Amino acid sequence: MTSGVYIHVPFCKSRCSYCDFATDVYRGRGAVDRYVNALVKEISDPNSEFPNPTSQIETLYFGGGTPSLLSPRQLESIVSAVSDRFALADDLELTLEMNPATVTPEKLRAYRSIGVNRASFGVQTFNNRDLKLLARGHDATDARLTYIHLREAGFENVSFDLIAGLPGQSIDDWQTNLEEAVALAPEHLSLYLLEIHEGTPLAEQLRSQRRPVPDEDVAAEMYELMLEMTASAGLDQYEISNFARSGFESRHNSKYWTLDPVFGFGVSAHSFDGRERYSNERDTNLYVNAIESGASAVVAREPAELRSEFVFLGLRMMRGVDFAEYERRFGEDLRVRNGEGIDRLSSLGLIVADERRMKLTRRGALLSNEVFAEFL
Amino acid sequence: MVMNPENIRNFSIIAHIDHGKSTLADRILQLTGAVSERDMEDQLLDDMDLERERGITIKAHAVRLDYKARDGRPYVLNLIDTPGHVDFSYEVSRSLSACEGALLIVDASQGVEAQTLANTYLAIDNDLELLPVLNKIDLPSAEPDRIKEQIENIIGLDASDAVLASAKTGVGVEDILEQIVRKIPAPKGDPNAPFKALIFDSWYDSYRGVIVLFRVIDGSLKKGTKIKFLNTGREYLVETIGVNRPRPTPINELGVGEVGFMTASIKTVADVQIGDTITEAANPTKEPFPGFQEVKPMVFAGLYPTDSAQYEDLRDAMDKLRLNDASFFYEPESSTALGFGFRCGFLGLLHMEIVQERLEREFNLELITTAPGVRYRVTTTSGEVMEVDSPARMPETGRISKIEEPYIEATILTNDAYLGGILPLLDEKRGVQKKFEFVTSNRVMLVYQLPLNEIVLDFYDRLKSVSRGYASLDYHFSGYQESDLVKLDVLVSGEPVDALSLVLHRKTAEAKGKLVTAKMKELIPRQLFEVPIQAAIGSKIIARETVKAMGKNVIAKCYGGDISRKRKLLEKQKEGKKRMKKVGRVEIPQEAFLAVLKVNEG
Numbered sequence: 001m002t003s004g005v006y007i008h009v010p011f012c013k014s015r016c017s018y019c020d021f022a023t024d025v026y027r028g029r030g031a032v033d034r035y036v037n038a039l040v041k042e043i044s045d046p047n048s049e050f051p052n053p054t055s056q057i058e059t060l061y062f063g064g065g066t067p068s069l070l071s072p073r074q075l076e077s078i079v080s081a082v083s084d085r086f087a088l089a090d091d092l093e094l095t096l097e098m099n100p101a102t103v104t105p106e107k108l109r110a111y112r113s114i115g116v117n118r119a120s121f122g123v124q125t126f127n128n129r130d131l132k133l134l135a136r137g138h139d140a141t142d143a144r145l146t147y148i149h150l151r152e153a154g155f156e157n158v159s160f161d162l163i164a165g166l167p168g169q170s171i172d173d174w175q176t177n178l179e180e181a182v183a184l185a186p187e188h189l190s191l192y193l194l195e196i197h198e199g200t201p202l203a204e205q206l207r208s209q210r211r212p213v214p215d216e217d218v219a220a221e222m223y224e225l226m227l228e229m230t231a232s233a234g235l236d237q238y239e240i241s242n243f244a245r246s247g248f249e250s251r252h253n254s255k256y257w258t259l260d261p262v263f264g265f266g267v268s269a270h271s272f273d274g275r276e277r278y279s280n281e282r283d284t285n286l287y288v289n290a291i292e293s294g295a296s297a298v299v300a301r302e303p304a305e306l307r308s309e310f311v312f313l314g315l316r317m318m319r320g321v322d323f324a325e326y327e328r329r330f331g332e333d334l335r336v337r338n339g340e341g342i343d344r345l346s347s348l349g350l351i352v353a354d355e356r357r358m359k360l361t362r363r364g365a366l367l368s369n370e371v372f373a374e375f376l
Numbered sequence: 377m378v379m380n381p382e383n384i385r386n387f388s389i390i391a392h393i394d395h396g397k398s399t400l401a402d403r404i405l406q407l408t409g410a411v412s413e414r415d416m417e418d419q420l421l422d423d424m425d426l427e428r429e430r431g432i433t434i435k436a437h438a439v440r441l442d443y444k445a446r447d448g449r450p451y452v453l454n455l456i457d458t459p460g461h462v463d464f465s466y467e468v469s470r471s472l473s474a475c476e477g478a479l480l481i482v483d484a485s486q487g488v489e490a491q492t493l494a495n496t497y498l499a500i501d502n503d504l505e506l507l508p509v510l511n512k513i514d515l516p517s518a519e520p521d522r523i524k525e526q527i528e529n530i531i532g533l534d535a536s537d538a539v540l541a542s543a544k545t546g547v548g549v550e551d552i553l554e555q556i557v558r559k560i561p562a563p564k565g566d567p568n569a570p571f572k573a574l575i576f577d578s579w580y581d582s583y584r585g586v587i588v589l590f591r592v593i594d595g596s597l598k599k600g601t602k603i604k605f606l607n608t609g610r611e612y613l614v615e616t617i618g619v620n621r622p623r624p625t626p627i628n629e630l631g632v633g634e635v636g637f638m639t640a641s642i643k644t645v646a647d648v649q650i651g652d653t654i655t656e657a658a659n660p661t662k663e664p665f666p667g668f669q670e671v672k673p674m675v676f677a678g679l680y681p682t683d684s685a686q687y688e689d690l691r692d693a694m695d696k697l698r699l700n701d702a703s704f705f706y707e708p709e710s711s712t713a714l715g716f717g718f719r720c721g722f723l724g725l726l727h728m729e730i731v732q733e734r735l736e737r738e739f740n741l742e743l744i745t746t747a748p749g750v751r752y753r754v755t756t757t758s759g760e761v762m763e764v765d766s767p768a769r770m771p772e773t774g775r776i777s778k779i780e781e782p783y784i785e786a787t788i789l790t791n792d793a794y795l796g797g798i799l800p801l802l803d804e805k806r807g808v809q810k811k812f813e814f815v816t817s818n819r820v821m822l823v824y825q826l827p828l829n830e831i832v833l834d835f836y837d838r839l840k841s842v843s844r845g846y847a848s849l850d851y852h853f854s855g856y857q858e859s860d861l862v863k864l865d866v867l868v869s870g871e872p873v874d875a876l877s878l879v880l881h882r883k884t885a886e887a888k889g890k891l892v893t894a895k896m897k898e899l900i901p902r903q904l905f906e907v908p909i910q911a912a913i914g915s916k917i918i919a920r921e922t923v924k925a926m927g928k929n930v931i932a933k934c935y936g937g938d939i940s941r942k943r944k945l946l947e948k949q950k951e952g953k954k955r956m957k958k959v960g961r962v963e964i965p966q967e968a969f970l971a972v973l974k975v976n977e978g
Contacts, residue, residue, distance in 0.1 A: 270939070370929055
């Protein structure tokens with residue numbers, strides 16, 4: 001089994017209206033420096049949560065927040081802390097999440113030379129009206145430029161995100177977005193249906209009826225549309241929300257779905273060592289204080305519910321859940337344990353099951369929470 | 377030594393709600409020295425919290441008062457306070473039959489109301505001497521002459537001698553007592569005949585068991601006597617006898633015409649039937665006191681705990697309540713929609729409200745009540761006659777040859793200005809006019825035959841609104857009549873939902889079906905499949921709505937590691953479903969049923 005490392009960078013220039021992640025508004029380099037020092041200390045601590053990583057690290061992923069707010073030097077110090085502590089694979093997948101309008105061609109070239117070989121950036125929509133609604137802090141031209149700059153800097157594995165089902169977004173709007181996305185020919189696309197999280201400004205706007213509440217049937221239609229358009233562009237759906245040219249699937253994210261260990265560092269980072277899940281302090285100041293005072297940043301730790309997670313994470317992938325693998329891992333037949341549920345979901349057309357595996361249908365993907373609940 | 381009946385006067389008070397009965401009773405208690413000014417608690421006789429709050433009397437009471445009249449002789453006056461609501465008219469008639477006279481209290485500005493009228497007729501039926509009293513005479517709006525004329529026109533009672541009183545200021549109260557002594561006949565009875573007494577109320581006391589209120593007709597009773605209830609046939613040894621002054625006071629013997637209580641180790645009030653006759657077991661009377669009836673519930677509804685874990689608590693609470701209220705019936709019932717609960721029978725709507733409120737208040741329960749209904753008499757095609765008090769138990773349409781429903785005769789008193797709203801309402805409620813009479817120049821008395829079922833739905837509120845509160849209603853059961861009734865079923869995904877079935881008249885079924893299905897559509901969350909909601913009479917669908925299949929339910933991103941958080945989210949979602957009620961494979965939140973039950977009531 002190979003492992004991955006996740007590094008969380010919480011800073012953002014501004015907060016997007018739909019976001020409920022652990023993020024902090026970027027207040028200049030000083031605060032980031034202090035955070036990076038803490039990160040380096042956490043990664044390097046020989047007594048930290050992962051004293052003896054036994055396996056190679058295959059993927060390194062910088063997520064956020066906005067990791068592209070890191071200067072190349074800051075990034076480099078973190079990467080070298082990781083490589084000092086862990087054995088890195090030769091073909092390491094090193095992903096950095098970026099936001100348009102935070103990167104310049106020079107910065108991208110510098111990232112590239114540090115070893116970043118996969119870029120994932122947030123476009124969300126090519127429609128300027130909708131970008132304003134989402135309070136993204138950039139416009140569509142910034143996104144297009146970022147794409148061009150990435151290619152110019154030599155990135156050969158580029159992914160970006162789009163969100164469907166925005167308030168007021170029509171099927172036509174979504175189609176226009178998809179057309180442009182496909183025309184850019186990225187190696188990878190993440191396409192999401194908007195989720196409204198309580199407490200976000202967007203949720204408030206919908207509640208106060210300042211924005212129309214997105215219709216779930218329209219969202220379902222958008223989902224169908226994106227499956228068709230990505231397929232005809234040669235992007236295979238390999239997970240509910242992820243599409244890639246063959247060989248360009250996110251190796252890092254796949255680790256989550258196949259229950260490979262991933263070690264997380266930084267504020268609100270989550271780790272999984274194969275048995276237990278633990279998570280770090282969610283507040284950046286508290287995180288930094290803890291690390292600086294030599295304490296652990298881990299605030300919660302619990303055994304993973306491996307059986308149910310194996311099934312619901314496995315079903316997120318289009319290849320589905322392999323019955324034989326389930327039996328090998330857990331010593332029982334899933335079809336005995338959940339036979340009735342599997343039959344019910346099959347008869348509702350939400351999954352298909354054969355001798356070897358079961359997987360979601362298109363409709364099952366749209367209603368995947370209903371399917372997963374069966375296996376909890 | 378027993379009292380000389382010549383010096384006893386037994387009387388009751390008849391009044392419409394708010395015409396001042398309780399205040400007057402309090403004044404009488406004060407004037408006769410039964411309570412001192414210091415102990416005076418407002419509305420002393422209504423001692424249940426509910427009675428005070430609602431300003432109504434639910435239980436009968438009896439108080440023994442000593443009064444030295446102007447003729448210089450000491451009298452014992454027994455004031456028997458009766459419930460004032462149509463739901464309890466049988467109890468009222470029993471209390472009245474324990475008296476020789478009654479005060480007829482009429483508000484000197486408001487005049488005679490339907491409720492006063494009904495109880496007055498009961499008093500006349502029981503041969504009581506009626507003493508009209510015009511109360512609230514101190515108010516500037518009082519019009520004693522007009523109200524006297526009303527009393528004479530409507531009731532046919534000579535009001536020339538009516539006392540003008542104000543319970544508030546005390547004016548006229550002594551005159552009332554004098555009239556009681558002079559005009560109400562002394563009780564008659566044979567002191568040497570076998571002991572005979574009428575039970576007019578009972579209640580449960582957790583220390584002493586059941587306490588029975590009675591009025592002696594013949595003979596006398598001492599403690600230690602073995603007595604027998606004629607109708608139930610049960611025998612008991614009398615442990616204590618006493619009178620309320622108003623504090624319970626033991627007494628050695630009660631003779632002809634006297635009113636008092638006894639205890640005899642009786643476990644529940646269900647063993648004591650109101651209207652039953654008490655006699656001596658060893659020397660029984662030949663003739664029971666006339667007028668006894670078994671108490672029959674008229675209004676039925678399902679009571680369910682909101683939280684199914686409270687089912688046992690509800691049963692215990694009902695057992696306890698029934699110790700004290702034998703007129704309330706219940707039996708276990710289960711419903712796919714609401715789980716386990718009870719089908720309950722009540723004397724009327726007020727009684728139903730009181731029981732529900734007492735269960736919730738005194739036993740800390742949260743209850744769901746299904747739409748109230750009546751007991752139908754159904755004749756099946758095979759000629760079998762059955763009584764059906766729950767729509768869910770109505771036989772299939774094809775097996776029914778006829779349905780009869782209980783009818784009432786309703787008396788409404790109102791001003792002619794409101795007839796424009798009231799007559800169409802009565803028409804809509806399938807009323808048949810029996811009488812339309814101007815009792816004064818602008819006051820109208822209406823008598824209608826109405827199906828009881830129409831009354832238990834929203835009649836009161838509607839009548840109140842079309843008459844702006846200026847219509848009073850009273851009614852009594854008048855028998856069963858055949859009607860064109862149908863059972864309306866609500867089907868979710870083809871499955872009938874028992875708790876939502878209704879029996880109603882064919883002409884209103886379609887509109888109601890549309891209303892209910894539309895409401896259900898709003899309230900049933902989208903499922904994994906399309907859910908048809910139908911309203912049907914037998915196999916005929918009269919309304920249909922469809923809940924579309926769910927569009928999406930997907931967690932967009934699932935990385936990082938808050939996989940535990942996502943899992944908990946999914947678990948929470950699953951938990952929420954467990955709390956839903958299942959009809960077939962459709963999951964319906966309980967709130968949906970509650971909302972539809974509300975529609976059914978309206």
